[in-house]
Amino acid sequence: MKLKINGDVVQVPDTLKSVKELLEHLKLNDQIVIAEVNEEILQTEEQSMTQIKENDKIELVRFVGGG
Amino acid sequence: MLPIGPYSFSSRLLLGTGKYPDFEIQKQAVDASGSEILTFAVRRMNIFEASQPNFLEMLDLEKYTLLPNTAGAKTAKEAVRIAKLAKASGLCDMVKVEVIGCDKTLLPDPVETLQATEELLKEGFIVLPYTSDDVVLARRLEELGAHAIMPAASPIGSGQGIINPLYLKFIIEQTKVPVIVDAGIGSPSDAMIAMELGADGVLLNTAVAGAKDPVKMALAMKMAVEAGKLGFEAGRIPRKETATASSPVEGLSVM
Numbered sequence: 001m002k003l004k005i006n007g008d009v010v011q012v013p014d015t016l017k018s019v020k021e022l023l024e025h026l027k028l029n030d031q032i033v034i035a036e037v038n039e040e041i042l043q044t045e046e047q048s049m050t051q052i053k054e055n056d057k058i059e060l061v062r063f064v065g066g067g
Numbered sequence: 068m069l070p071i072g073p074y075s076f077s078s079r080l081l082l083g084t085g086k087y088p089d090f091e092i093q094k095q096a097v098d099a100s101g102s103e104i105l106t107f108a109v110r111r112m113n114i115f116e117a118s119q120p121n122f123l124e125m126l127d128l129e130k131y132t133l134l135p136n137t138a139g140a141k142t143a144k145e146a147v148r149i150a151k152l153a154k155a156s157g158l159c160d161m162v163k164v165e166v167i168g169c170d171k172t173l174l175p176d177p178v179e180t181l182q183a184t185e186e187l188l189k190e191g192f193i194v195l196p197y198t199s200d201d202v203v204l205a206r207r208l209e210e211l212g213a214h215a216i217m218p219a220a221s222p223i224g225s226g227q228g229i230i231n232p233l234y235l236k237f238i239i240e241q242t243k244v245p246v247i248v249d250a251g252i253g254s255p256s257d258a259m260i261a262m263e264l265g266a267d268g269v270l271l272n273t274a275v276a277g278a279k280d281p282v283k284m285a286l287a288m289k290m291a292v293e294a295g296k297l298g299f300e301a302g303r304i305p306r307k308e309t310a311t312a313s314s315p316v317e318g319l320s321v322m
Contacts, residue, residue, distance in 0.1 A: 006111045027117030031124065034109070034152050041148075044157045059111065061152055063123045065093075066108025066138055067083025067223070067250075067272030 001054045020048040022058070034061050069268050071161070071245060072193035072214040074132065078103045079262070080292045081134065081247060082285070083272025090122050092281050097126075100275065100285035106134045106163055109149050133159040134195065140166050143182035150187050161193040163217065163249075163270075173223040177204050181211070188212045197249050200234040202241070209242055216242050217249035217270060220261060224273045226253030229260050239265040255284075255291035262295025263303070 001014050003022075016022050019042060023029045035042045035050075036059040042050055052058070069076040082102040087093035097105065105126075113119060123133075135153035140146035143166065150162040164183045168176025175198055184196045188211060195215040196208050205216045218238050221227035228251065229235060239246045245267035252258050252271040261269050269292050278284035 005114050008114070010114070026114050028112065028114065031112075031119065031121060032156055032158070033112065034155050036152065041151050041155045043155050059152075060114060061109050062112050062119075062121065063107040063133070063135065063153070063156070064110045065083075065085040065087065065122055066136055067085050067106055067270075 001052075003052065004055070004057045006058075006060060017051060018048055019046075019050045019052060019058070022052055023047065023060075026060075028060065032062060035059070036061075069245060071195070074161075074193070076103045076132070078289075078292075079268040079296060080258075080289055081106065081249075081268055081270035082275065083270065084122055085272055086276040087122075087281060088276075090120065090125055093122060093276075094125060096275055096281040096285040097131075098285075099282050099289065101289045103130070104132045104134050104161075106136050106270065106272070107153075108136055108138045109153050110139075128158065132161065134161050134163050135159060136163040136165045136197075137183070138165045138167070140183070141168070141176070141179070142166065143179040143186060146179070146183035147186050147190075150183075150192060151190070154192065160191070161195065161214075162187060164194055164196040174199055174219070177201065180204075181207060184208055184213055185211050195247065200231050200238065202234055202237045205238045205246075206241060209244055213244065215245040215247050215267075217247045219250040220248050220257065221251030223250045225251050226274060226277075227251050228253050228257035229264075232260065232264055235261070235266070236264050252288075255287040258288050259291040259295035259298070262292055263298050265299050266295075268292070 019035050078101045080102050081104040082100050083106045137146035137149040146166045166176045166179040187194045193214045197217045200218045220229040247268040248261040248266045249270040252274050258269045275284045
């Protein structure tokens with residue numbers, strides 16, 4: 001399925017069902033990642049129950065150094 | 068103690084986490100600073116690179132309170148979104164509202180800062196707005212319910228120190244919530260002056276991260292903040308235009 005992640009169109013396996021599975025697929029699951037799906041911000045615990053589907057617009061952000 | 072909203076901190080030095088030479092030096096600098104509050108920015112991940120070392124993951128999060136900023140926002144709406152993203156991590160409920168209104172000076176947009184502060188307070192955040200040294204704006208932010216006011220000493224990253232001590236003093240004197248001098252601090256003496264003016268805390272980043280020896284500078288800043296606070300509490304002598312001898316005048320006839 002095609003997803004738009006952080007502005008890029010990305011092809012991922014159709015077997016991925018949730019945001020959590022998407023993060024595992026992208027090998028980002030061992031980091032602190034904050035996700036937004038179609039402009040809906042997810043609490044960390046919502047990542048496993050939030051379904052993803054074709055053409056979803058997903059933002060994945062994290063904390064970086066800043067003042 | 069430095070109270071901010073429901074929290075209380077023993078350190079009055081808040082440290083930014085940007086621009087350090089490497090994570091090891093940064094870790095040592097954070098330790099040396101004694102800071103309990105660390106600021107962070109929120110940014111998009113590179114999804115094509117699984118291994119992205121991150122300073123946050125090196126920290127014992129039990130020991131530190133995270134203060135995400137809304138840097139990058141130019142409108143209240145953007146700032147609110149960034150704050151909500153940060154809070155969704157489940158790691159923090161404080162936010163430094165930073166809405167830049169001028170790319171050259173990086174000075175904050177007062178109208179958008181005020182709006183973002185109002186919105187985030189309604190959402191239940193502990194809100195620390197970064198503001199210019201505008202006395203009236205500081206009052207308006209406090210009236211909204213901001214949990215601390217963070218006036219700039221001088222432009223972000225400039226190291227110019229405190230360019231308007233008079234306005235800072237006005238803000239400090241009128242404000243009941245903590246005043247944390249944020250941005251522009253270049254040297255320990257700048258931090259000490261802020262505290263001697265009566266500030267409740269100092270937030271700095273570049274002054275430590277960009278120093279020749281960040282770890283030593285972090286310690287110097289810690290000591291400066293503590294010395295400045297003590298000096299303020301002790302109450303300095305008034306400035307006089309004439310000399311007054313420290314040694315007694317009596318008994319001079321022995322000469």
